[in-house]
Amino acid sequence: MTTATHPRTYATVTGPHATFVTLDGHAEPVTATGDEDIRLAVIRRATDEARRTGAPVELVTAGDRGEHHLLVHPAGDLSFVPPAAARDDDDAGDVEGDEDLDLGPYLELNDTSVSNDGEEVREQTPQPAHSPLSQAPAAEPPDRPSFLSPTTTTALRPTGWRGFLVDLGIRVRPSAAELRRAQQRASVSRQWAGCRTIAVANGKGGVGKTMTTAMLAAVYAREGGGSVLAWDNNDTRGTLGWRTEQGLYDTTIRDLLPAAPRLLAPTTGVSEISRFVHQQVTDRYDVLRSNPELLATDQRITATEFDVLMQVAARFYRMVIFDSGNDESAERWLRMIDNSYQLVIPTLATAESAESAALLLDALRGRDQRSAALADRAVVIVTQSEPAGATAARRIADGFDGHVRAVQIIPFDPAMKAGPLRFDTLHARTRDAWLSVAASAAEGL
Structure with a gap:
């Protein structure tokens, strides 16, 4: 063989x-x-x-x-x-x-x-004997200047007091923080060829998977022009739909599955997907909901069904971010790992949630070569769940340093504790932290 x-x-x-x-x-x-x-x-x-x-x-x-x-x-x-x-x-x-x-x-x-x-030979396509192209080549025309100027990236405009001075006509260099944010925005707004996927996973519940999914989707969609799907890939009462806006139709993943063949037909328009997802008006991404009112036995997704849904998602979106459940043995969870370019692992600044994140990394490294590569390139997010938890968050982050590709800390923000998840409601430093997380994840795409 x-x-x-x-x-x-x-x-x-x-x-x-x-x-x-x-x-x-x-x-x-x-x-x-x-x-x-x-x-x-x-x-x-x-x-x-x-x-x-x-x-x-x-x-x-x-x-x-x-x-x-x-x-x-x-x-x-x-x-x-x-x-x-x-x-x-x-x-x-x-x-x-x-x-x-x-x-x-x-x-x-x-x-x-x-x-x-099997040797490669570069040659011109043969031309008929009477073709003018088969005669002696004409002299090269002289070079001429182009009438078009190359398109360049929009100049970075300082903000705050620097922006005030610019308004007065005083030239001021952008600060180091502004330059860093500009680089991160350029990274997250990148348009890749083909659909890119990110799995947000941790086997423990209540560690910020849904929050992370929504915030990453918001950053990529707002900076990159939309076409981002947040997929609630959860058998057991996924709450992504509870913390995001509902669209015109009360539909879930169970409604999308039987419609998949029609959506994959060559004649189907791009707007047809709107019947099955829920648009986030300000944050510009879509949500594919699970049904938290059903038991897990009533909404399990097989590996084959997941693959069909993934084909639909890749047809209509440039990026998919999976909000995963806690059952790491579920077929849909395993297929999510198999279909992801980047792994993001959220944890709170507590020993229990951090240990669950570490155990997930260990399990993936022992599963197969591709899963091990995902674990090695993972981005770990440590969320400060209490106002006075900065020291604990740093201690947890230091524990993951060197074991994954990047570790990021999200500061405490009351807007993330409960209720609707909207990017504009966060403090400025929290928005900057999520932009940094999205840029770190984009490096793996």
């Missing part, structure tokens, strides 16, 4: 439509722009995966033009993966030698052809 030497992505191409499966197992639709060939859009999406990992990835395509195995490099170059190296013996099927594979439709899109031994 021969094993592929590069990580694999998959694409199914049927006519003008395609579905792309990322290295992490996310299935997402691929859409061509204008008159673009859908195969070029697939190659561009695979190139994004290669750039994200910094190494070539194998693209396995199937559909109306047969099955192909291409090696996609971070620079966008393509090379042929011979059948013997591309497939295990047990799934080679009826595919014969490389001379029978029609790679032309893909390679022509990249001006690349491949020799029989």
Whole structure:
């Protein structure tokens, strides 16, 4: 048996439509722009995966033009993966030698052809003998200046007394804090290719998972322009819907599940998802609710059902943040971990909730390689639940330092204790703390 030497992505191409499966197992639709060939859009999406990992990835395509195995490099170059190296013996099927594979439709899109031994050869697309392009090349035209100026990032404007001086016409440099906030806003407003997912998890209840989910969703949506979903992935009385605004329809995840095939249809409009989620008007994200009035036995989600819901979420949103339950053995909890790019673990400044967070990290490191990587790259949030708890919060944070990628402290804020979760109701220093948490999590996406 021969094993592929590069990580694999998959694409199914049927006519003008395609579905792309990322290295992490996310299935997402691929859409061509204008008159673009859908195969070029697939190659561009695979190139994004290669750039994200910094190494070539194998693209396995199937559909109306047969099955192909291409090696996609971070620079966008393509090379042929011979059948013997591309497939295990047990799934080679009826595919014969490389001379029978029609790679032309893909390679022509990249001006690349491949020799029989798999070596990549860059060449021009052949032209007819009578074509003017086949004659001697004309002299290069002289360079001319562009009439367009490059777009730059909006200049940072100082605030507070510095902003007052700027209004008077006095030039003042932004403070270190303002520069730091500007960098964090640039990080959280980034638009990634494909849907990004964050799991908020801790096996103990009452440690701030729902609060963390809502605040992260608010930061990413407000700074990045919306298209963020907060998903209450909870079998046991998830309360995200209680602490956020209700939309026009009283719907939950159980209503979305049977509608998933229709929502995944190519002709479905983007606004159709609004019937099943709840818009947060000021904070600009949507909430997919569970039903806290039902027992866990009445609203369990299987792994297969979760995967279908994830396809819907990836179709309509650029980012999904999971508010998880306390049952770490539930199928939906495990599939959440399998489908997440980043793990965020909230804890209060108490020994019990911190120990629960540490045990979760230990369990993930022993589960599998991918879960261990999530644990190593996790962001731990220590929330100061009482006004006088700063020392305890720092002690807990120091205990996690060096065991995860980042540790952040959220100061005490009465607006987070109970009632609706809205970003504008927080103190300025609390908003800055959540912006810092979101920027730390964005580094893992």
